Amino acid sequence: MTGPARVALVPGVLALLPEHAGLDDPVAALRAACHAAVGWLGRDVTVLADPQGARVAAHLLGAVGREGDAPSYLVVANGSARRSEKAPGHLDGRAAGFDAALGAGLRAGSFEVDADLAAELWASVEGLVLAGRELGGCRLAGVDYDDDPFGVQYWVMRWTCES
Amino acid sequence: MTLRLGRHSFADDATLVMAIVNRTPDSFYDRGATWAEDKAFERVATVVAQGAEVVDIGGIKAAPGEEVGEAEERSRVVDLVARVREAFPGLAISVDTWRASVGDAVCAAGADVLNDAWGGADPELVDVAAAHDVAVVCTHTGGVTPRTRPYRIEYDDVVRAAIDDTVAYAERAVAAGVARESVVIDPAHDFGKNTFHSLEVTRRLGEMVATGWPVLVSLSNKDFVGETLDLPVGQRLTGTLAATAVCALAGARIYRVHEVVETRQTVDMVWSIAGRRPPRRAIRGLQ
Numbered sequence: 001m002t003g004p005a006r007v008a009l010v011p012g013v014l015a016l017l018p019e020h021a022g023l024d025d026p027v028a029a030l031r032a033a034c035h036a037a038v039g040w041l042g043r044d045v046t047v048l049a050d051p052q053g054a055r056v057a058a059h060l061l062g063a064v065g066r067e068g069d070a071p072s073y074l075v076v077a078n079g080s081a082r083r084s085e086k087a088p089g090h091l092d093g094r095a096a097g098f099d100a101a102l103g104a105g106l107r108a109g110s111f112e113v114d115a116d117l118a119a120e121l122w123a124s125v126e127g128l129v130l131a132g133r134e135l136g137g138c139r140l141a142g143v144d145y146d147d148d149p150f151g152v153q154y155w156v157m158r159w160t161c162e163s
Numbered sequence: 164m165t166l167r168l169g170r171h172s173f174a175d176d177a178t179l180v181m182a183i184v185n186r187t188p189d190s191f192y193d194r195g196a197t198w199a200e201d202k203a204f205e206r207v208a209t210v211v212a213q214g215a216e217v218v219d220i221g222g223i224k225a226a227p228g229e230e231v232g233e234a235e236e237r238s239r240v241v242d243l244v245a246r247v248r249e250a251f252p253g254l255a256i257s258v259d260t261w262r263a264s265v266g267d268a269v270c271a272a273g274a275d276v277l278n279d280a281w282g283g284a285d286p287e288l289v290d291v292a293a294a295h296d297v298a299v300v301c302t303h304t305g306g307v308t309p310r311t312r313p314y315r316i317e318y319d320d321v322v323r324a325a326i327d328d329t330v331a332y333a334e335r336a337v338a339a340g341v342a343r344e345s346v347v348i349d350p351a352h353d354f355g356k357n358t359f360h361s362l363e364v365t366r367r368l369g370e371m372v373a374t375g376w377p378v379l380v381s382l383s384n385k386d387f388v389g390e391t392l393d394l395p396v397g398q399r400l401t402g403t404l405a406a407t408a409v410c411a412l413a414g415a416r417i418y419r420v421h422e423v424v425e426t427r428q429t430v431d432m433v434w435s436i437a438g439r440r441p442p443r444r445a446i447r448g449l450q
Contacts, residue, residue: 015449026446081450088450150450 004160005071007135008037009106010060011078011154012053012124033145033156039064040158041072048130049076073135073161075111077127079103079153080118087151089122098123099153103146106157109138123153137162166377166416167344168217168255169275169297176439178411178430181217181257181419182210183383186239190224192384192396192421200243207247211254213423219278220244220269221259225354227310233264241268248273257300261309263287270295278302278419280351280381281309283332293340300347300379301332305355313355321360322367325350326374333376347417349379352406353386361387365406368413379417380410383426404429412437 014020015027016034025031038060045066047057053076061074079099082089098114098121105112111132118125138161145156166173173179186203188195197203207218222239223231231239240258247256257276258269261284266277270291277292279285282304292299303325305316318324329348336346350371352361364371371378382388388402389395404425407418411433420426434440 013450015446020445020449022442022445023440024444026444088448150446152450 003070004162005073005135006041006141007073007075007131007138007159007161008041009075009077009127009155009157009159010034010037010056011152011156012049012056012076012127013078013152013154014052014056016056017059027149030145030147030149030154030156034060035064037142037144037156037158038074039066041066041074042068042070043072044069045072045074046134047074047076048127048134049074050124050126053077053124053127073131075127075131077123077125077131078155079123079148081122081152083148083153084151092121095121095153099148103153103155106155107140107143109140109159109161111135111138135159135161135163165344166347167298167342168257169295169345171216171253171255171275173216176434177416178434179216179255179417180214180423180427180430181219181379181417182206182213182215182423183419183421184210184218184220184243185224186220186222186243187224189228190221191226200246203243204246204250207251207254210423211251214427215254215423217255217257217276217417218247219257219259219276219419220247220274222265223260223310225280225310227312233262236260236262236265237268240265241272244269244274245272257298261285261288263291266291267295270297276300276347278379280304280349280354282306282328282351282354283335284309289336289339289341292336292345296342296345298345298347299336299341300349301329301336301376302349302351302354303328304351307355313353313357316355316357316360318360321356321363322350322370325364326371329371330374330376346376347379348374348376349381352380352382356387358387358390361385362391365409368410368415372414377416378410378414379419380407380415381419382406382410383420383422400425408433 080095082092082095111128138159141158188198197206222236261281276298278300350364384399388399
């Protein structure tokens with residue numbers, strides 16, 4: 001037995017990818033949080049993500065050294081991209097409530113999400129749907145980031161899960 | 164290849180803005196605005212604050228005019244170079260002169276570049292550059308005498324002539340002992356050229372860049388811009404920046420200019436379009 005699984009959540013932000021690097025990093029704080037959370041995972045990591053999220057996961061896993069044999073999962077997902085007038089999907093009045101509920105669930109160790117409403121609110125949640133199927137008995141181990149700097153809700157979180 | 168201007172080294176992909184500082188009473192653009200040494204020094208401080216990496220200090224206007232002897236030229240530039248050297252240690256200082264004796268004096272005072280706008284009129288200038296381990300700008304003038312205007316000059320191929328002459332001058336500089344990474348070539352728009360020549364040099368600047376020598380362009384507010392757009396001095400900035408963009412796309416490395424801020428924005432924008440410089444900060448569509 002290798003102990004409980006370690007699970008980290010990061011957002012699928014394409015600005016994290018090296019091919020989109022500018023001279024200044026617009027997501028420096030988010031990047032640092034992602035590195036910290038991913039560095040907490042074990043050597044072998046299962047990625048739970050949509051195709052774009054998988055590219056972000058692959059980059060982060062390549063960028064951060066990891067140790068140990070803990071079963072590990074990297075979930076890529078984020079909240080609504082319709083949180084403000086300047087947000088990519090403009091303002092949807094339901095976004096704040098959706099993200100608040102989803103964030104509260106995540107803190108309580110639940111990956112449950114309304115995928116239909118998520119699609120309407122431009123929330124990328126496929127990684128959470130996959131995590132809900134794969135993982136159970138999860139307890140929050142830390143929140144590295146919780147903010148919406150561009151009108152998109154990002155979380156970087158860690159859990160330990162029984163299965 | 165890394166570009167080295169005297170004490171200062173620059174990365175392969177770096178572009179440099181060289182701000183013109185005239186210690187002259189009669190240059191065409193500023194008409195004596197920085198003739199007084201204090202005014203010239205203030206101009207240096209301004210362009211440094213605007214981000215210029217290099218200043219090009221000149222004591223004689225390019226066009227014909229009152230004779231300026233060697234002693235007078237020295238008195239105009241040497242003390243200013245020393246003062247700028249002390250005040251701005253991170254700044255590369257170029258001096259626009261064709262005279263070896265003046266070059267020797269300004270190098271002793273702290274100059275990093277000898278900008279020989281008259282294409283080797285004084286053959287000993289390269290020896291001075293070598294002795295002081297400073298850079299030299301090798302320009303093409305078609306062999307005209309300093310401070311003369313072009314008159315009925317024709318070329319079989321002006322770009323070929325510019326490449327042949329500047330590369331030969333560059334090799335002569337290296338043979339004289341100037342470091343290879345400290346040699347720059349300049350097609351010298353308007354010098355020994357009519358407007359059609361300068362437009363063709365601009366259009367085909369990539370051929371000069373392909374020589375491998377770093378290319379300097381001096382386009383700022385010149386007559387080829389004025390004649391092309393039928394605009395007087397003072398209304399040539401847009402045309403200058405258009406020409407600057409074309410030269411930047413071709414890969415010119417140094418831009419000798421009056422307007423630092425506008426030039427830097429133009430060059431950075433084009434350098435990024437060309438894929439040689441990342442955007443400053445990119446988040447649109449990538450959130």
